[in-house]
Amino acid sequence: MEFHVSLVGRDDLTGQIFQQVRAAILDGRLRAGDALPPTRELAQRLAVSRNTVSAAYDRLTAEGFLEARTGSGTFVREAGLGRQPEPARGQDLRALPVWDTISPPRPEDRRFEFDFRIGIPDMRLFPFASWRRILARQFTPAGMEVVVHDSAASHPALSAALARHIGVSRAVRASADDVLVTNGAQQAVDLVARILLEPGTVAAVEDPGYIGPRDVFRSQGATVVGVPVDDEGIVVSALPSDARLVYVTPSHQFPLGMPMSLSRRTALLDWAERTGAVIIEDDYDSEFRFGGRPIEPLQNLDRSGRVVYVGSLSKVLMPPLRMGFLIAPPSLRPALRAAKYVNDWHSTRPMQATLAEFIDEGLLARHIRRTRSEYRARHELITAIFRRDFADVLTPVPVVAGMHVSAYLTDGPDDVDIVKAARRAGVAVHALSPFSHQLPGRTGLALGYGGIQRDSIEEGLRRLRACISSVRRAG
Template sequence: MDVHITLGEGRGDLAAQVYRQLLDAILDGRLRSGERLPPTRELARRLDLSRNTVALAYDRLVADGFLVGRAGAGTFVSAEPVRGRAAPKGVIRPRPLWRGIEPPAAVPPAPYDFRAGMPDARLFPMQTWRRLVARELRAGAAGYADPAGHAPLREAVSRHIGISRSVHAGPDDVIVTNGAQQALDLVGRVLIEPGACVAVEEPGYWPARLLFRSLGARVVPVPVDAEGIDVAAIPGTARAVYVTPSHQFPLGTPMSLARRAALLAWAERRSAVIVEDDYDSEFRFGDRPLEPLQSLDRAGRVIYVGSFSKTLLPMLRLGFLVAPASLGPALRTARKLSDWHGELPTQAALACFIDEGLLARHIRKATREYAARHAMIAEALAADDRLRPVPASAGLHLCARLVPGVSVEPAPGLAVERLETYCEEGAPQPGLVLGYGGIARDLIPEGLRLLSGSLRGP
């Protein structure tokens, strides 16, 4: 373990300086129990000190119980637990707007896990993915990369979304991101002025709502009905509107074609931008998907955002955005200034995964499994007269509203999310959001039995 020690100006007590800095490193936890220190001769040479000076500091730490010498092995931090010192609390405070930004409490994992947004990692072809990533690592690509992303991946993504979602985009229109959340962050940095009004769906995707608020935007919730966002309720001052039209999150209903046309007309009249998040729409079990807003847009006012978190794995952090050409340079610059670029081997592996047809094959296989889980849960929700299921034919979750007077009590072993989590404070909509990506099919019946037992009321 290399230890950084800085000696003060002047002669002073050099052994005491070495002692104090090593002691600080141990107490702070930078040197952990069991770690080996450099030999006294080596450390003395690096510090340009006599060996006796360093040995004196070591001996004092051994006498105090912080170090232990092992014959023929060296000197180690004591195996006895050392209580780390807390960092100073400090007086620096974040900007006031951060005081009101706090994500909802996470639902902890449980044996019967109905949390939303979790794909089944067991369905992912991990061996194939390891092979592709290993191949890219062996290629030994080094140096900085294009902030817009690996060129073959941008080309593969443009083909994939063109075929599967009818999105009109070429490789130059695509910017690869670390998930959809970074895509939204880049859009916000480039387009949203502090204090500007951004309209979001209600109920809606809280990570987007909090992100826009963190950028200084005035976020206004707009109600969603059976056809999608209520365009007439969007504030006239809104400069941007964030929507999930293909599979509204969390309700699951698609935006009607008439409502899509009305939203595009609103954006044209108001000189506003539409951020279209194609949330969770890869897995479809019934209806033919409607045209995305991006493909219906004729004025260049739609930014299309997508992610591979559900089709692949959330930990891979792979997403993208498709923007009008007028925004391309600014978005690329914003990406470069935030983290320069993403992880090149992973991007290159995904390009191969798409080009070799492996992504399409994986989606087909996963869709069959998710369709079976979807059907089991939909049937159970429809059979319970305390619930009013919201029809949905895609995605990895289902939503049901609670009949007035019905409440939910926590049940041991059951993880389920409440619809209120996705609503602005003060406007609750009692209901449940049940994901089926994180629970095996054979566990669903018992999980639903626990859920039914947790409902109280009429």
């Protein structure tokens, strides 16, 4: 094992080695059974005589910390001496106050029998064999070549493939040079915030809306203002005139699900041109449209260069891949590329190259068609059961796209209480009220259908209906 020893001066070198090895054992950094470096190796590394190291090892052995095994080496004894290291001093260190108000989601410590959580795709539908075949070609010396020049730039093949893909599937106007690959849509939003927001700058968000961008803006010191949404999307007349930035999900509003009407999209673009604001268009779940006419992106309607288009392939592919991208007006591209470099240098190159081939071979389009068909069937089943069994307690929000459905509660039960009761019954759903920012939001539930199989939906909803009834009786 590589073990760090730092010697100061030339006094009592054996004692210094003894004290540092002993401290590492007591702190638990060296655990029972760990092998120590041979005396000759450690002596060479420390530029001391072998006798100096041997004397330290002998003393540690005599005191019961080490044991020598003939022909094997020197090991920490199985004596239960390890303990957790004491916390480092620094109680006077404090992060900025805003970080006390931002709480990352905790990883789930259990599996749910009926998993209706949002944003979880059905991994059984993913073509793993095809992905592995392409990925294997990237794990070669050429594929793993370190990029030094312009390392923040996206993989050229992926930039070109994404430009073609979104040009065909979403009518987005972009060339390969316009595309910046990011680690998911969240990083894309973070990069835009980094280059545009200063402390006190006003940023507008949909209310209710996606929590992630809201936290990004707050972390930059921005003043975040919630703007109401109705059945046509964000209410443009309620936007603050001093907003520098507005974040919207026009193709499939999160979390409610309705698309932004054409008149509202036009009004939003007019507002941005008039005020000089930037629009972040998150094309959330646009791939999974199974009804109605396709919604033309704001980016395609924009004629004054006010829109930054953000997309993610995390749910389309696999969430752990963290694949996203953004397309920005030319004036912002140098700053965004610099921000990407400062943030993390670049996204993983082998994965980018793999995705490029995956798109070019037509596998992404085929995968989207397959999953869209399956998710449509699950959506139709859930909404049919809602009409049959939930008409007195839930009012679904009409949607024609996405991987989840939202519904308002028709009377008083607390949606958070319902979620807690459902989880005790093995059913995972989301409450709508936590997605509200400043405005009093309506209570309701949001149910994803990527993580649950069709044959489990009816029983899961039966249990959810029982939980709603029990919470209503208790209230």
